[in-house]
Amino acid sequence: MEQNRFLTLLKQALLTFTVSLVLFGPISGLVLDGFSFRNELTRAVLLAAIVTAGRIALSLVGMTAFGRSIAGKAAGNGSGVTVMTGREKSPVLILALIFVAGLALPFFADKYFLGIAILALIYCLLGLGLNIVVGLAGLLDLGFVAFYAVGAYLLALGAQYLGLGFWSALVIAPFLAGLCGMVLAFPVLKMHGDYLAIVTLGFGEIIRLVLNNWLEFTGGPNGAPVPTPTFFGLEFTRTAKQGGVPLHDYFGIAYSADYKFWFIYTVLFLVVCLVVYAVERLRVMPLGRMWEALREDEIACRSLGVNHVFTKLTAFMLGASTGGLAGVFFAVHQGFVNPTSFTFFESALILAIVVLGGLGSTVGVIAAALVLTILPELLRDFAEYRVLIFGVLMVVMMIWKPRGLVRIQRPAFFPSTAVKDSDTAPLAASPEAAR
Amino acid sequence: MTAPLLDVRDVTMRFGGIVANRNVSFCVERGGVTALIGPNGAGKTTMFNCITGFYRASEGQILLNGREGPQDIGALMTKPITGGSHLVTRAGIARTFQNIRLFKEMSVVENLLVAQHLVTANNLVSGIFRTPAFRRAEREAIDRAYHWLGEMNLVEDANRLAGELPYGRQRRLEIARAMCTGPKLICLDEPAAGLNPSETRELSEVIQRLCSEHGQTVLVIEHDMGLVMRISNHVVVLDHGEVISDGTPEHVANDPAVIAAYLGVSEEEVEA
Numbered sequence: 001m002e003q004n005r006f007l008t009l010l011k012q013a014l015l016t017f018t019v020s021l022v023l024f025g026p027i028s029g030l031v032l033d034g035f036s037f038r039n040e041l042t043r044a045v046l047l048a049a050i051v052t053a054g055r056i057a058l059s060l061v062g063m064t065a066f067g068r069s070i071a072g073k074a075a076g077n078g079s080g081v082t083v084m085t086g087r088e089k090s091p092v093l094i095l096a097l098i099f100v101a102g103l104a105l106p107f108f109a110d111k112y113f114l115g116i117a118i119l120a121l122i123y124c125l126l127g128l129g130l131n132i133v134v135g136l137a138g139l140l141d142l143g144f145v146a147f148y149a150v151g152a153y154l155l156a157l158g159a160q161y162l163g164l165g166f167w168s169a170l171v172i173a174p175f176l177a178g179l180c181g182m183v184l185a186f187p188v189l190k191m192h193g194d195y196l197a198i199v200t201l202g203f204g205e206i207i208r209l210v211l212n213n214w215l216e217f218t219g220g221p222n223g224a225p226v227p228t229p230t231f232f233g234l235e236f237t238r239t240a241k242q243g244g245v246p247l248h249d250y251f252g253i254a255y256s257a258d259y260k261f262w263f264i265y266t267v268l269f270l271v272v273c274l275v276v277y278a279v280e281r282l283r284v285m286p287l288g289r290m291w292e293a294l295r296e297d298e299i300a301c302r303s304l305g306v307n308h309v310f311t312k313l314t315a316f317m318l319g320a321s322t323g324g325l326a327g328v329f330f331a332v333h334q335g336f337v338n339p340t341s342f343t344f345f346e347s348a349l350i351l352a353i354v355v356l357g358g359l360g361s362t363v364g365v366i367a368a369a370l371v372l373t374i375l376p377e378l379l380r381d382f383a384e385y386r387v388l389i390f391g392v393l394m395v396v397m398m399i400w401k402p403r404g405l406v407r408i409q410r411p412a413f414f415p416s417t418a419v420k421d422s423d424t425a426p427l428a429a430s431p432e433a434a435r
Numbered sequence: 436m437t438a439p440l441l442d443v444r445d446v447t448m449r450f451g452g453i454v455a456n457r458n459v460s461f462c463v464e465r466g467g468v469t470a471l472i473g474p475n476g477a478g479k480t481t482m483f484n485c486i487t488g489f490y491r492a493s494e495g496q497i498l499l500n501g502r503e504g505p506q507d508i509g510a511l512m513t514k515p516i517t518g519g520s521h522l523v524t525r526a527g528i529a530r531t532f533q534n535i536r537l538f539k540e541m542s543v544v545e546n547l548l549v550a551q552h553l554v555t556a557n558n559l560v561s562g563i564f565r566t567p568a569f570r571r572a573e574r575e576a577i578d579r580a581y582h583w584l585g586e587m588n589l590v591e592d593a594n595r596l597a598g599e600l601p602y603g604r605q606r607r608l609e610i611a612r613a614m615c616t617g618p619k620l621i622c623l624d625e626p627a628a629g630l631n632p633s634e635t636r637e638l639s640e641v642i643q644r645l646c647s648e649h650g651q652t653v654l655v656i657e658h659d660m661g662l663v664m665r666i667s668n669h670v671v672v673l674d675h676g677e678v679i680s681d682g683t684p685e686h687v688a689n690d691p692a693v694i695a696a697y698l699g700v701s702e703e704e705v706e707a
Contacts, residue, residue: 083542083594278563285562286548286555289541293549296538303487303532304550304616305524307517314559412594413544415581416574 009059016055020048081403084412102269106262114261118333120373121268122326127353127365128275129322134351135360136288137315138295139189140197143204144350147177147320149211149342151327156224156337157217165242166229169328170271177324178317185316189309204347211339223338226331228260229267236260261333268329275322279362284411291315292360352390356397358404367405438500440465440620440652441486441528446495448481448676455481456676458495463620463669468646468653470663470684473673474696479656480533480624482673486654487530487622488512488523501527501619525553527619531609531626533656539598543589543608546597547580550615583611587641603634607641614645621645623655627662635659639666664688672696 021044029044030037062068106114126148133141151173158164164172188199211218218224228236233244236259240246248255282288290311294301301308331337353372357364376386397404439462448456455478463469471479484490486497488508497508511522524530538546548555555576556562556569584590587607592600597608606626613621626642627635639662645651657663663670663684670687672680674696680687687693 081540081596083596085594281563281565285559286552286557287559287562289545289549290552292541293538293546296540297536299489300532300536300538301549302489302520303524303530303536304552304612305521306549306552307519307521309519408540410540410542410545410596412542413548413577413580414594415578 005063009056012059013052013056017048017052020051021045024048081408081410083410099273102273103266105269106265111258111261114258114265115333116374116377118261118265118268118329120370121265121272122329122333123350123353123369123373124272124366125268125275125326125329126323126350127357127369128272128279128362129319129326130350130354131319131357131360131362131365132279132282132291132315132322133319134354135358135365136282136295137291137312137319139312139316140194141200141316141319142197142344142347142351143200143202143207144319144323145342145344145347146200146204146207147181147323148327148330148346149207149339150177150180150320151324152226152331152337152341153211153218153224153327154324155328155331156226159227160224165227166328166332170325173324173328174321177327178321181317181320182313185313186309189312189316201344201347204342204344208339208342211342219338221338221340223336226335226337228335229263229332231263236263264329264333271325271329275325276362276366283362287311287314352394356394356404358406358408361404361406361408364404364406438505439463440500441654442496442498442500442505443482443486444496444498446482446485446492446497448478448485448490449493454676456485456492456673459673459676459678460495461671461678461681463652463654465652466646466650467668468642468655468666469669469671470667471654471656471671471673472658472660472663472687477673478676479673481676483530483622483624483654483656487528488520499526499528499619524616524618527617528622529613529616529618529620530622531606531613531624533624533628535602535605535609537597537605537609537612539596541597542594543584543597543600544577544580544593546608546612547583547615548576550612551576551579553616580615583614586614586644587611588637603630603637606630606634606638610641614651618651620652620654623653623657625656625658627657627659635662638662642666 024044024047025041027044028047029039029041031040032038105117109117126144129147130141130144133139133144151169154173154176155164155166155169158169158172184199184203185196188196212221214220227242230236230242230244231247234247234250235242235244236247238246238248238255246255247259283292290301290306291314293304293306294308294311298308301311330341334341349372353368354365356372357366357368372390379386379389382389441463443459443461443463446456446459447454459478459482461469471482473479481490485492486508488511491509491512498505499508500506506526508523508526508528511526512518512520514522538549541549554572556566556572558569561569581590581593584593587610589604589608589611592604592608597605600608606629610621610623610626623642627638630638642653642655643666645653655663655667667684670680670682670684671678672687672690672693679692679696680690682690
């Protein structure tokens with residue numbers, strides 16, 4: 001037994017050493033020097049030795065009971081979906097606590113941190129919107145950023161041409177973005193999912209290119225300014241620019257640029273709470289159930305009389321609306337929009353949030369959005385490696401937790417008591433049982 | 436009302452040059468079990484897909500005689516924009532699948548709730564604000580789901596994932612789900628495939644109870660002859676896409692054409 005284990009370890013080590021030597025040999029063992037090579041094979045051997053040592057250490061840890069329990073925990077998550085028992089404690093207390101803490105944040109955080117928090121909440125909103133489309137309805141959308149841009153540019157251009165303010169844009173943006181979603185998706189929703197991914201990818205690029213090139217209307221790469229928000233006619237600038245009264249004059253307090261961010265943060269936080277509530281409700285509503293059923297099996301859905309095109313369309317439109325909402329906040333927070341904020345990388349980031357959080361899980365999406373926006377800020381020193389770390393994280397996640405960080409829990413349903421007593425006659429009581 | 440519930444008239448189904456069904460005509464009587472049998476590749480499932488609205492028949496008519504008079508299944512499918520197979524279910528034909536198609540990662544009750552989407556309050560606003568009408572509709576839907584779970588003997592599995600259930604229970608859950616749409620006609624595609632003898636017996640009891648207690652009309656495709664002979668009132672035999680026999684189980688069982696199709700005949704008999 002002991003001998004056997006030693007032999008496998010030796011085999012593993014030898015294999016690892018050979019493979020890493022083959023890999024490292026050409027990469028770091030041969031150094032280009034003018035028109036010839038310099039031989040630095042010792043470096044390659046050293047690197048391979050380090051990798052092999054790491055491999056042996058991993059195997060040794062895996063042999064101990066502790067290591068095995070860790071591996072078991074990582075692998076033994078099954079499908080990752082469970083049904084609630086109906087006896088869970090109500091999370092109201094925790095939610096209330098988070099709500100109060102969220103509202104109180106501006107009083108404790110400095111301006112820099114508040115800026116990050118606003119960004120994180122915007123990504124929460126985007127993640128929640130895309131989660132409806134990808135997580136619940138199972139439609140792959142690679143151009144979600146287009147709806148984000150629609151919302152942002154609605155405020156910027158609406159203020160410029162129509163005199164729209166922050167609040168009216170906040171109301172109109174979901175409808176406009178939803179309309180764009182409908183126009184885009186209606187022709188392709190009858191087709192298979194892959195086509196939709198390509199069409200949305202194209203749509204995202206089209207929106208960006210139009211914004212970039214339509215100089216007279218959108219300002220092109222120079223972008224467009226966004227007016228500061230107002231609150232019942234009170235303005236957040238030092239002197240009133242939109243015909244209202246500056247906030248600090250009205251209350252007779254000293255001017256501070258922070259008030260604007262406090263205001264944006266508070267409104268954004270309340271909107272995110274509302275969206276979270278709506279999405280959580282959707283999961284126990286017929287519409288949300290139909291989305292999830294469509295994701296599971298479209299043919300079965302059709303056999304049950306579900307209009308699959310219409311149902312997908314609602315998912316797509318609601319997702320787009322949420323994206324539009326996020327765009328308005330982004331624009332008002334930045335005070336300026338230009339097309340470079342709406343590249344494909346942004347779409348990919350939002351998709352990563354949804355996948356990382358666990359498709360369909362609201363808590364997971366919020367957690368992933370917070371992590372993926374706050375982490376890069378904390379890792380400013382490693383700015384160049386951000387995308388690399390990001391990629392490694394995704395690969396690791398797909399191997400160990402393909403269903404995302406948070407396990408999805410399905411709601412439990414119980415009959416009203418009247419039916420429970422009368423209608424559950426056992427099958428054996430039927431007259432045909434005797435045959 | 437003496438008109439049959441479902442009237443299939445001269446239906447031909449072509450896939451390019453291949454004729455899967457040729458001039459198939461039969462009726463499904465109200466409140467009985469009609470079985471569609473035939474050797475493999477006889478065109479049974481194709482016929483089924485035509486009836487349940489997954490294929491549009493190339494020629495002929497499939498009429499469902501509902502309360503509002505006869506309705507052509509094919510016309511429902513080709514309706515512009517809103518048309519499609521979901522309208523066939525809404526007209527009153529529900530089906531199950533040969534290879535079970537449940538929503539595996541949803542709970543058993545949720546599977547049944549999805550099927551009731553026509554009677555629940557689907558309005559976005561009413562659902563988010565939990566209006567009384569929404570709650571009443573949800574409660575009724577859940578009670579109806581539990582009623583059918585009770586009928587299918589599945590109540591203890593109500594809050595499990597559908598994909599976790601044993602195979603036989605998944606079969607029964609699929610029937611329960613189809614029943615939740617409130618169909619006039621339920622079409623079962625090989626319901627006994629993969630079941631053991633005791634599960635098959637249980638299934639035949641379930642089907643008979645659907646007819647006797649709920650007055651449900653059933654159309655079934657099945658290879659298990661014991662089950663077919665036991666439960667059906669009317670048997671239609673297909674071979675090479677054509678109806679070769681149509682009548683009571685006894686009539687069909689003694690029909691030489693059917694015996695020939697299933698067992699094959701020797702050369703002399705064919706020439707003679």
